[in-house]
Amino acid sequence: MNKYTLSENYLTEITDPIAIETKHLNVFYGKKQATFDANLKFPKHKITALIGASGSGKSTFLRSLNRLNDEIATVTGEIKYQDIDINRKNINVYEVRRQIGMVFQHPNPFAKSIYENIAFALRQNGMTDNLDQRVEKSLKDAALWDEVKDKLTTSALSLSGGQQQRLCIARAIAVQPDILLMDEPTSALDPISSRKIETTMQELKKNYTIIIVTHNMQQAARASDLTAFFHLGHVIEYNRTKKLFTTPKMPATEDYISGHFG
Amino acid sequence: MKNSVNKKAEHANQIALLIIKAMVGVVVLILMALLGYILITGIPNVSWHFLTSPSKDFGAGGGIVNELFNSVYILIITLVISCPLALGAGIYLAEFAKPSFLTNTMRTTIEVLSSLPSIVIGLFGYLVLVIKFQFDFSIISGAFALMFVNIPLLTRNTEESLKAVSHSQREAGWALGLSKWRTILKIILPAAVPGLVTGIILSAGRIFGEAAALIFTAGQSTPVISYANWNPFSSTSFLNPMRPTETLAVHIWKLNTDGITPDATQISSGASAVLIIVILSIILLSRFLGNYLYKKMSGTK
Amino acid sequence: MNKMQQRLLHPSKATRQDRFGKTISLICIGFIMILTVSIIGFIAIHGLATFFENHVSVMQFIFSSNWNPGQLGKNGQPQVGAFAMIVASFAVTLLAAILATPFAIAVALYMTELAPKRGAKMLQPVIELLVGIPSVVYGFIGLVVIVPAIRSVFGGTGFGILAGSIVLFVMILPTITSLTIDSLQQVPDHYRKASLALGATKWQTIYKVILRAALPGILTAIVFGMARAFGEALAVQMVIGNAALTPTSLTSPTATLTSQLTSQMGDTIMGTLPNNALWSLALVLLIMSVIFNLLIKVVGKRGEMKK
Missing domain, CATH: 1.20.5 (Single alpha-helices involved in coiled-coils or other helix-helix interfaces)
Structure with a gap:
């Protein structure tokens, strides 16, 4: 395996308005460090892809942004959202997660009906007015409405994997978060379902800031505006997607995207 | 040479497998003989009269109506007091406990409680509930003693049922901004219902047959009670939780230990048959309900 | 803000x-x-x-077999010797475990190794039913079937350690069986495949590979069964004979710790020596159940280290 200089990196300047930003973010699982000194700015209404080999720390980084790692890891550094460092102790993590929604690698709908999956999320967040319209809107936004409108009361678990994942997206956006984190949302799905979700993302970015972890380089190249390349827990390169894939600045990035990695 | 070794091994193999199968046969025969004996000798003694008349201490022809009611009543009270505690403890262990010395101590304590002989629990109940708290021999004392028997089982069952719910369900709740507690109440507990229900019903079967924890807490006799008196504070009411009570299982033991009832054997075999039938129904119910709930929840119809 | x-x-x-x-x-x-x-x-x-x-010496309590707490002995000391009960308790427990273990292992092997699908489907309900039968029913059957049978074969009253052991054998059989099944199921499948691929017969595989790998688990299962037998009260009390005498044979009436507690507790007065003596028996039971618990932990830990 080639050795790369992990301490050097190339981070492009972001001039657009920033939705969320990390400063010197480190994540530790016990004594093992998974993410090193990550400094990334995520612009509003853009799709940012995090790429890298397995174990590169990209998922760990993503899960730290909405404090979902609290239980299992120690996260140090700053996560700046709404001009507040939300990685502090006295922060209301429930409100953080409410504003920063998440879609997971494996679809995880609740064992409830399709309708109830979304209505439940709405009710729990006090959004009980116009329930039917809200459910319909979020299903439409997730491009699932036409497929399920006639069977809203059937169990969500009877849907196909791709439909379940879009239901999870619908559930996440129903509560109107500000940022949407997606942790390899298509890795468990077939290519057609994956494509549908990519199309959905392009629609969603009009209203949301999306940060997506993917191990699929084509997906990153196709669907994202910016790309960050992670290697062994370090952010090696962060640039406009087009630039990163056509003129990578770092040798590690170049090797990774050309398939000569490791 | 090699062939003869193989042959010998093959021979040993067949004999060993045959012995195993024979022993399995013996176990099955033992169970069939047991159930057969209880049902065949017992059921002829079970009649409408038997099920609906009170027991007699010194004369023949007594029934088991009070014992049957007492067993059901004490079972219900036991479940009412033990389920919330076990549920809370199970939730703590499955959802909140982090690996630590304290958590280990909690688990060990529950293991110790579950390994305590039920007669020891009964004696503790006698010492503390009957004598110290002056509850006397009563349904309440008995139910508390049974609670101790029931809690370790139910706690473990709760913990296991909750842990069987995929972690991704928890993350789904947290990612929506729900508190951990809300996630547990609204997502994890409903998903764990099939396992919880099966566990509770199975524990009910065990409680229904338990006697050792009761003989020094609930007592070994039933006063004259009236099924028309619905005032639980009246001493003759069947609902009075402070009256002494003899359950069906205790009745069987008592009949065979004192030996003053002339038809003790007939009554015991009838009562055993009733006890077994109730417990078998409980086991079947738990299976059926567990499967039904599971199917209903997973959406595979 | x-x-x-x-x-x-x-x-x-x-x-x-x-x-x-x-x-x-x-x-x-x-x-x-x-x-x-x-x-x-x-x-x-x-x-x-x-x-x-009451200043009874611990040694006397454990090693003397004169149980008559209401009276003073020749040495002016109260007669509080629990030796008979302790011996009887251990005797029924050990005998029941010796009887039950081979059957439990056979059933477990049948369900996991010989006929995993059909066998498990058929025998799982058998185990559940055996667990479900309450101890008083076991005691009652022991009283009306086992005791008379022993009486007609060996003479005497029929009550005693043998009757107690037979009743306990059936009661702890499902406990040992289901825990043995768990430990057999934890033996990795490639052990079986490797052994069979080397040309070993099924029995050789079971005996030399599977049972050895599962040994700590099986030992734990046996200790669990013994703990249950040691603490069982009513079923034993109904068939043991309830005489606080050191057993002279397997068919002589005696009393275990639990049976003595069950039959005497109601007849003594709180705070008196005969009553305190019974609580001491309960304490022995308690200590034993904690020891069984520790034993299970120790055996279980050893099994983990091996793997």
């Missing part, structure tokens, strides 16, 4: 819910712990009174 920042910085309903939920569930488990500790404490205090208040 805008509204969003306010919400991020201040605790909300969810914060309170979590504090509430954690507290409530912690109270539940704390309550259970307090109760368990108080059981042990109360029984220990009462059980030790024989030695501290």
Whole structure:
């Protein structure tokens, strides 16, 4: 395996308005460090892809942004959202997660009906007015409405994997978060379902800031505006997607995207 | 040479497998003989009269109506007091406990409680509930003693049922901004219902047959009670939780230990048959309900 | 500070819910712990009174077989010797375990190795039913079937250790079986495949590979069964004969710790020596159940280290 200089990196300047930003973010699982000194700015209404080999720390980084790692890891550094460092102790993590929604690698709908999956999320967040319209809107936004409108009361678990994942997206956006984190949302799905979700993302970015972890380089190249390349827990390169894939600045990035990695 | 070794091994193999199968046969025969004996000798003694008349201490022809009611009543009270505690403890262990010395101590304590002989629990109940708290021999004392028997089982069952719910369900709740507690109440507990229900019903079967924890807490006799008196504070009411009570299982033991009832054997075999039938129904119910709930929840119809 | 920042910085309903939920569930488990500790404490205090208040020596309690706490012996000491009960308790426990273990292993092997699908489907209900039958019913059957049978074969009353062991054998059989099944199922499948691929017969595979790999688990299962046998009260009390005498044979009436407690506790008065002596028996039971528990932990740990 080639050795790369992990301490050097190339981070492009972001001039657009920033939705969320990390400063010197480190994540530790016990004594093992998974993410090193990550400094990334995520612009509003853009799709940012995090790429890298397995174990590169990209998922760990993503899960730290909405404090979902609290239980299992120690996260140090700053996560700046709404001009507040939300990685502090006295922060209301429930409100953080409410504003920063998440879609997971494996679809995880609740064992409830399709309708109830979304209505439940709405009710729990006090959004009980116009329930039917809200459910319909979020299903439409997730491009699932036409497929399920006639069977809203059937169990969500009877849907196909791709439909379940879009239901999870619908559930996440129903509560109107500000940022949407997606942790390899298509890795468990077939290519057609994956494509549908990519199309959905392009629609969603009009209203949301999306940060997506993917191990699929084509997906990153196709669907994202910016790309960050992670290697062994370090952010090696962060640039406009087009630039990163056509003129990578770092040798590690170049090797990774050309398939000569490791 | 090699062939003869193989042959010998093959021979040993067949004999060993045959012995195993024979022993399995013996176990099955033992169970069939047991159930057969209880049902065949017992059921002829079970009649409408038997099920609906009170027991007699010194004369023949007594029934088991009070014992049957007492067993059901004490079972219900036991479940009412033990389920919330076990549920809370199970939730703590499955959802909140982090690996630590304290958590280990909690688990060990529950293991110790579950390994305590039920007669020891009964004696503790006698010492503390009957004598110290002056509850006397009563349904309440008995139910508390049974609670101790029931809690370790139910706690473990709760913990296991909750842990069987995929972690991704928890993350789904947290990612929506729900508190951990809300996630547990609204997502994890409903998903764990099939396992919880099966566990509770199975524990009910065990409680229904338990006697050792009761003989020094609930007592070994039933006063004259009236099924028309619905005032639980009246001493003759069947609902009075402070009256002494003899359950069906205790009745069987008592009949065979004192030996003053002339038809003790007939009554015991009838009562055993009733006890077994109730417990078998409980086991079947738990299976059926567990499967039904599971199917209903997973959406595979 | 805008509204969003306010919400991020201040605790909300969810914060309170979590504090509430954690507290409530912690109270539940704390309550259970307090109760368990108080059981042990109360029984220990009462059980030790024989030695501290009535000044009976521990050695006499364990090794003398004169149980007559109401009267003084020749040496002017109260006759509180639990030797007979301790011996009888261990005897029924060991005998039952010796009887049950081969059958339990056979059933477990049949369900996991010989006929995993059909066998498990057929035998699982058998195990569940055996667990479900209450101990008084086992005692009753022992009384009306086993005791007369022993009487007609061996003479005497029929009551005694043999009858007790047979009843306990059936009672602990399902316990040992289901735990043995668990440990057999944990033996990795490639052990079986490797052994069979080397040309070993099924029995050789079972005997030399599977049972050896599962040994710690099987030992744990046996200890669990023994703990259950040791603590069982009513079924044993109904068939043991209830005479506090050192057993002279397997068919002579005797008493175990549990049976003595069951039959005598109602006849003694709180605070008197005969009553304290019974609490001492309960204390022995308690100590034994803790020892069984430790044993299970030790055996289980050893099994883990091997793997």
